[in-house]
Amino acid sequence: MTHQFPTLSEAQKRELHETALRIVSPGKGILAADESVGSMAKRLAQVGVENTEENRRQFRQILFSADDRINSCIGGVIFFHETLYQHSDNGVSFVKMIKDRGIMIGVKVDKGVVPLAGTSGETTTQGLDGLSERCAQYKKDGAIFAKWRCVLKISDVNPSKLAITENANVLARYSSICQQHGIVPVIEPEILPDGDHDLKRCQYVTEKVLAAVYKAMSDHHVYLEGTLLKPNMVTPGHSCPTKYSPEEVSMATITALRRTVPPAVTGVAFLSGGQSEEEASVHLNAINNCPLAKPWILTFSFGRALQASALRAWRGHKENEKAATEQFIKRAEVNSLACQGKYTSGDNYAEPGQRIYGSYHAY
Amino acid sequence: MPYRVQTPPLSVPPGQLMTHQFPSLSPEQKKELADIAQRIVAPGKGILAADESTGTMGKRLQKINVENNEENRRCFRDILFSSDASISNCVGGVIFFHETLYQKSDNGKFFPQVVKDKGIVVGIKVDKGTAGLNGTDGETTTQGLDGLSERCAQYKKDGCDFAKWRCVLKISDGCPSALGIAENANVLARYASICQQNGLVPIVEPEILPDGDHDLQRCQYVTEKVLAAVYKALSDHHVYLEGTLLKPNMVTAGHSCPKKFTPQEVAMATVTALRRTVPAAVPGICFLSGGQSEEEASINLSAINQVPLHRPWKLTFSYGRALQASALAAWQGKAANKKAAQDAFCTRAKINGLAAKGEYKPSGSADQASMQSLYTASYVY
Numbered sequence: 001m002t003h004q005f006p007t008l009s010e011a012q013k014r015e016l017h018e019t020a021l022r023i024v025s026p027g028k029g030i031l032a033a034d035e036s037v038g039s040m041a042k043r044l045a046q047v048g049v050e051n052t053e054e055n056r057r058q059f060r061q062i063l064f065s066a067d068d069r070i071n072s073c074i075g076g077v078i079f080f081h082e083t084l085y086q087h088s089d090n091g092v093s094f095v096k097m098i099k100d101r102g103i104m105i106g107v108k109v110d111k112g113v114v115p116l117a118g119t120s121g122e123t124t125t126q127g128l129d130g131l132s133e134r135c136a137q138y139k140k141d142g143a144i145f146a147k148w149r150c151v152l153k154i155s156d157v158n159p160s161k162l163a164i165t166e167n168a169n170v171l172a173r174y175s176s177i178c179q180q181h182g183i184v185p186v187i188e189p190e191i192l193p194d195g196d197h198d199l200k201r202c203q204y205v206t207e208k209v210l211a212a213v214y215k216a217m218s219d220h221h222v223y224l225e226g227t228l229l230k231p232n233m234v235t236p237g238h239s240c241p242t243k244y245s246p247e248e249v250s251m252a253t254i255t256a257l258r259r260t261v262p263p264a265v266t267g268v269a270f271l272s273g274g275q276s277e278e279e280a281s282v283h284l285n286a287i288n289n290c291p292l293a294k295p296w297i298l299t300f301s302f303g304r305a306l307q308a309s310a311l312r313a314w315r316g317h318k319e320n321e322k323a324a325t326e327q328f329i330k331r332a333e334v335n336s337l338a339c340q341g342k343y344t345s346g347d348n349y350a351e352p353g354q355r356i357y358g359s360y361h362a363y
Numbered sequence: 364m365p366y367r368v369q370t371p372p373l374s375v376p377p378g379q380l381m382t383h384q385f386p387s388l389s390p391e392q393k394k395e396l397a398d399i400a401q402r403i404v405a406p407g408k409g410i411l412a413a414d415e416s417t418g419t420m421g422k423r424l425q426k427i428n429v430e431n432n433e434e435n436r437r438c439f440r441d442i443l444f445s446s447d448a449s450i451s452n453c454v455g456g457v458i459f460f461h462e463t464l465y466q467k468s469d470n471g472k473f474f475p476q477v478v479k480d481k482g483i484v485v486g487i488k489v490d491k492g493t494a495g496l497n498g499t500d501g502e503t504t505t506q507g508l509d510g511l512s513e514r515c516a517q518y519k520k521d522g523c524d525f526a527k528w529r530c531v532l533k534i535s536d537g538c539p540s541a542l543g544i545a546e547n548a549n550v551l552a553r554y555a556s557i558c559q560q561n562g563l564v565p566i567v568e569p570e571i572l573p574d575g576d577h578d579l580q581r582c583q584y585v586t587e588k589v590l591a592a593v594y595k596a597l598s599d600h601h602v603y604l605e606g607t608l609l610k611p612n613m614v615t616a617g618h619s620c621p622k623k624f625t626p627q628e629v630a631m632a633t634v635t636a637l638r639r640t641v642p643a644a645v646p647g648i649c650f651l652s653g654g655q656s657e658e659e660a661s662i663n664l665s666a667i668n669q670v671p672l673h674r675p676w677k678l679t680f681s682y683g684r685a686l687q688a689s690a691l692a693a694w695q696g697k698a699a700n701k702k703a704a705q706d707a708f709c710t711r712a713k714i715n716g717l718a719a720k721g722e723y724k725p726s727g728s729a730d731q732a733s734m735q736s737l738y739t740a741s742y743v744y
Contacts, residue, residue: 004584204384211598218591224639255644259604263675264638295643295675360605361394 007221008179016226017266019144019184023104023228024267027336028075029300030186030230032271033060033307034108034147036080043307049316057086062314062324063307064088064097069329073336076104078147078186078301084138095142106145106186107138109174113151122163125150128173135181145184147230147301148174153192154205154237164212172216179223186269186301188230189213193273195237199244203234203252203363210260224264230301231257233270233283246286247357253283254290255363263295270298272305277331278345280305281338288341291357299339306331387601388559396606397646399524399564403484403608404647407716408455409680410566412651413440413687414488414527416460423687429696437466442694443687444468444477446705446712453716456484458527458566458681464518475522486525486566487518489554493531502543504550505530511554515561525564527610527681528554533572534585534617544592552596559603566649566681568610569593573653575617579624583614583632583744590640604644610681611637613650613663630666634674635744647677652685657711658725660685661718668721679719686711 008016023030035043040059041051049055060083077098084107087093095105111127125148135146150167152159167189175185189209191202210231217224234252236244244252257268270287272280280302287298300306309331314324337343388396403410415423420439421431429435440463457478464487468477475485489511493503505528515526530547532539547569555565569589571582590611597604614632616624624632637648650667652660660682667678680686689707694700717723 004581201384208598211595215591215595218588218640258644259642260598261642262639263641263643263673264635293643293675295673359390359394361390361397 007176008223008226012179012182013223013226015182016179016184016223019104020226020228020266023076023106023145023184024269024297024299025075026297027072027340029073029302029335029339030076030078030106030269031063031074031306031332032078032147032301032303033063033083034078034080034106035303036108036112037082043304043311044316047311047315053082055316056082059311059314060086060094061088062310062321063328064094066325066329066332068101070332071101071103073332074103076106076145078106078108079143080108084141084143099142104145105143106147107143108149109134109138109146109178110148116163116166119160119163120155120157122153122158122160123151124163124166124170128170128177131174131177132180135178135183139181139183143183145186145228146174146178147186147188149188149190151190151192152205152209154195154197154201159191159205159209164209165216168209168212168216171213172220172222175217175222175227176220179226184226184228185222186228186230187213187217188271190271190273191232193232193235193238196239196241197237198240198242199234199236199248199252202236203256206232206234206256207259210256214260214262224262225266227265229261229265229268230271231268232273233275233287235273235275235283238274246282247290249283250286250290251292251357251360251363253287254292254294255360257296258292258294261296265296267297267299269301272300272302275305277305277308281331281334281343282345284335285338285341285343288339292360297339300335302335306335387556388603388606392559392562393603393606395562396559396564396603399484400606400608400646403456403525403564404649404677404679405455406677407720408453409682409715409719410456410458410486410649411443411454411686411712412458412527412681412683413443413463414458414460414486415683416488416492417462423684423691424696427691427695433462435696436462439691439694440466440474441468442690442701442704443708444474446709448481450709450712451481451483453712453719454483456486456525458486458488459523460488464521464523473522479522484525485523486527487523488528489514489518489526489558490528496542496546499540499543500535500537502533502538502540503531504546508550508553508557511557512561515558515563519562523563525566525608526554526558527566527568529568529570531570531572532585532589534575534577534581539571539585539589544589548589548592548596551593552600552602555597555602555607556600559606564606564608565602566608566610567593567597568651570610570651570653571612573612573615573618576619576621577617578620578622579614579616579628579632582616583636586612586614586636587639590636594640594642604642605646607645609641609645609648609676610651611648612653613655613667615653615655618654626662626666629663630670631672631744633667634670634672634678637676638672638674641676643675645676647679649679649681652680652682655685657685657688661711661714661723662725664715665718665721665723668719677719680715682715686715
């Protein structure tokens with residue numbers, strides 16, 4: 001605990017910090033297009049499309065061929081490994097298509113969840129083996145940030161102390177390795193919305209999990225200014241009978257973050273979890289209008305909440321491609337407004353000043 | 364995470380049992396604590412640390428050849444507390460030593476009342492000094508937890524609204540050790556938890572001593588590790604951060620470090636360390652002055668408040684020597700010097716009030732614009 005052994009040079013730190021800033025520039029967020037083959041199977045099945053490499057390529061092409069309107073909405077795209085090496089119909093690599101419009105390239109580097117024996121169905125995430133070499137290769141192949149997803153759940157007995165510390169530790173190891181290769185780690189400790197717990201319980205658990213994550217980051221000497229956080233918003237469980245307003249979700253979320261995420265962290269890009277496209281945008285907007293002081297950028301890193309409509313519009317038919325791309329652009333623009341607190345939808349009936357945020361002492 | 368597993372009564376709707384894990388503070392208690400903390404660190408205000416123990420006061424009084432007896436200690440505190448009411452523009456809180464809490468001014472009024480009448484919040488040092496950690500290289504923890512809850516309840520009745528507890532760490536070849544850090548973080552969290560239960564805002568003080576020849580970078584590194592451990596412990600102990608204050612050292616080089624650093628370098632290193640470890644929910648950070656001179660402490664605080672990085676907490680002072688040294692020297696133990704001593708104290712208080720807003724410009728120094736350029740150092744902290 002006494003002496004610092006060098007981890008990153010000044011130049012390395014500067015590069016990481018600037019990359020992080022570019023990904024979450026004002027009005028911009030992340031398109032999470034890194035669904036694994038298995039996850040894509042689920043998405044494609046919902047619209048009756050066969051899960052083939054070609055179909056996966058075609059759908060990502062629909063997203064990546066969006067016009068310049070997305071340049072001011074999307075700061076980074078997270079790729080799945082397979083997609084990183086795919087090309088458009090015209091033979092242009094997807095990486096080049098994205099990079100050429102000034103959007104940062106990210107890559108999912110974890111290798112999925114594995115069970116933690118002796119727990120009640122909890123998991124950790126694997127992928128550390130050879131991660132350093134893989135990061136070096138991804139950097140050569142155009143990636144400048146990475147993503148690693150850990151999963152926790154709330155129940156009578158979860159999350160357990162082991163799950164919290166083990167997942168926090170593996171996230172910190174991953175982050176440390178990424179930074180050595182000039183890759184900004186997006187840190188994702190997702191707490192699933194499954195269950196009937198209320199908003200308060202989710203807030204409490206989120207605070208405990210994030211406190212552990214940042215202690216682990218400190219222990220592993222991770223350079224916080226060169227990281228991004230991808231947490232869940234604080235929401236009630238899916239089967240919770242109580243309904244909460246966007247303002248309540250916003251207050252609970254911001255309160256939890258203020259208590260745990262050091263101001264040095266450059267940005268927080270929320271996952272959408274099981275939220276609908278509109279729900280996710282409305283919540284993000286409320287979060288950005290929360291009257292509590294927020295020292296980090298608060299934006300999106302959405303998968304389904306950016307792609308659901310596009311997928312439904314496409315249904316695997318070539319003639320629907322343009323319409324599908326339009327759907328994606330529309331959600332990107334909406335979320336660009338939401339991450340600046342400027343989104344007024346049908347659901348946002350009140351002016352920002354009129355929305356009831358209530359007393360923060362109850363959180 | 365420890366959790367009680369219980370069979371839900373049939374009449375309770377699903378989900379209602381798992382609302383909050385063993386609530387510690389009600390919303391009303393939280394509001395009271397948060398309001399107290401905000402009052403102490405209101406813009407332009409800081410803390411007068413007048414909680415020197417009997418032994419420490421002995422050292423101070425010896426320097427001006429004044430006998431260390433109860434009356435002299437009372438007398439000097441009276442000089443400070445009876446200053447003009449306008450002192451409340453720059454002093455948001457005063458930390459008392461136990462003895463002083465029950466002493467009276469020359470007018471016969473209890474000191475807590477004198478201070479409160481000026482709109483200043485009353486605080487109390489509650490720790491009982493350091494104790495050795497066996498097996499370490501001279502490291503310590505701090506004692507005082509026994510019966511602390513009852514003591515806090517009594518102090519609250521006697522007019523206190525905040526408390527202070529000082530832990531001490533040092534930098535050397537082998538220090539601070541993992542045990543030193545973990546033990547002190549834990550005891551600070553226990554203290555904080557107990558205070559809040561009794562309506563007292565805990566000031567959390569993990570002082571890293573400036574003794575040694577280490578450089579600025581080393582102090583920054585150690586400060587980051589210590590503060591990360593402190594806030595993890597506070598989370599583990601369910602402490603309500605919005606109802607706490609932090610009293611850390613500024614990040615400085617060791618006293619015997621051959622290299623000298625500018626106030627801007629001290630400021631950048633300090634704010635960087637805090638940004639990496641102190642959650643935004645903490646309302647205020649009140650620096651201790653340590654071994655700094657009065658002027659040094661003010662200049663550094665002002666520089667800290669000018670650092671071009673986002674600072675989500677108030678950054679102010681909790682000074683002992685750096686507010687009292689001139690007053691003590693002016694007093695010399697003589698009643699005739701009372702006004703001069705008070706003037707000296709008020710002067711320092713006003714200066715630190717300005718420093719807490721980043722507005723202190725010692726005469727003859729460069730203007731703010733040129734000072735700003737000193738921050739854009741090539742060094743990435």
